[in-house]
Amino acid sequence: MxxxxxxxxxxxxxxxxxxxxxxxxxxxxMQGQPGYLDHQLHRALSPxxxxxxxxxxHWTSESTWQAAHDEGFRALTGDPAWQEFPxxxxxxxxxxxxxxxxxxx
Amino acid sequence: MxxxxxxxxxxxxxxxxxxxxxxxxxxxxMQGQPGYLDHQLHRALSPxxxxxxxxxxHWTSESTWQAAHDEGFRALTGDPAWQEFPxxxxxxxxxxxxxxxxxxx
Numbered sequence: 001m002x003x004x005x006x007x008x009x010x011x012x013x014x015x016x017x018x019x020x021x022x023x024x025x026x027x028x029x030m031q032g033q034p035g036y037l038d039h040q041l042h043r044a045l046s047p048x049x050x051x052x053x054x055x056x057x058h059w060t061s062e063s064t065w066q067a068a069h070d071e072g073f074r075a076l077t078g079d080p081a082w083q084e085f086p087x088x089x090x091x092x093x094x095x096x097x098x099x100x101x102x103x104x105x
Numbered sequence: 106m107x108x109x110x111x112x113x114x115x116x117x118x119x120x121x122x123x124x125x126x127x128x129x130x131x132x133x134x135m136q137g138q139p140g141y142l143d144h145q146l147h148r149a150l151s152p153x154x155x156x157x158x159x160x161x162x163h164w165t166s167e168s169t170w171q172a173a174h175d176e177g178f179r180a181l182t183g184d185p186a187w188q189e190f191p192x193x194x195x196x197x198x199x200x201x202x203x204x205x206x207x208x209x210x
Binding site: 004006019020024031034036037038039040041042043045046049050051054055056086087088089091092093095096097098099100 | 108109111116123129131132141142144146147148149150151154155156159161167173180193196197198199200201202203204205
């Protein structure tokens with residue numbers, strides 16, 4: 001069963017570029033890990049959102065997702081610059097869904 | 106431009122059924138509103154997640170999403186039972202995405 005990984009980030013005004021540079025380094029690495037399916041990084045439309053960025057990614061299973069958090073991942077996320085952007089990660093399963101008739105997937 | 110609506114819910118242990126009953130009433134109503142594209146309600150795999158449920162929905166635009174929060178919506182969410190499950194809603198746009206080659210969409 002595929003799983004949905006939701007990672008929330010609080011990013012202060014004016015710090016989008018710094019966050020994105022750090023995040024993309026980790027994201028590029030994770031895309032190369034077995035089990036990665038897809039991701040969408042979202043930015044809030046309103047500047048006062050508590051979580052300005054939300055990454056939503058899908059992995060083939062909880063075990064591939066766990067295995068992807070390896071030494072290479074820890075080396076990247078051990079960068080002290082990450083202390084400004086503490087992640088808030090949670091793994092989920094889908095329990096209810098629907099698509100409107102004719103809607104894009 | 107379509108938008109992504111992320112709604113986080115803290116639900117205490119043993120209260121899933123009560124939450125889901127309330128949530129599905131609102132969800133069914135919103136599915137009938139113009140601009141609704143799709144949704145996936147997620148439940149955390151770990152019992153100690155801060156946000157046990159996360160709804161991720163797509164709408165055709167910010168304006169259709171706003172218009173959907175009408176009198177009918179307010180009547181449903183005005184149910185005092187909702188006080189146990191305060192929502193944490195935020196509207197997002199996608200700023201970075203990728204799909205693995207051959208992965209399901």
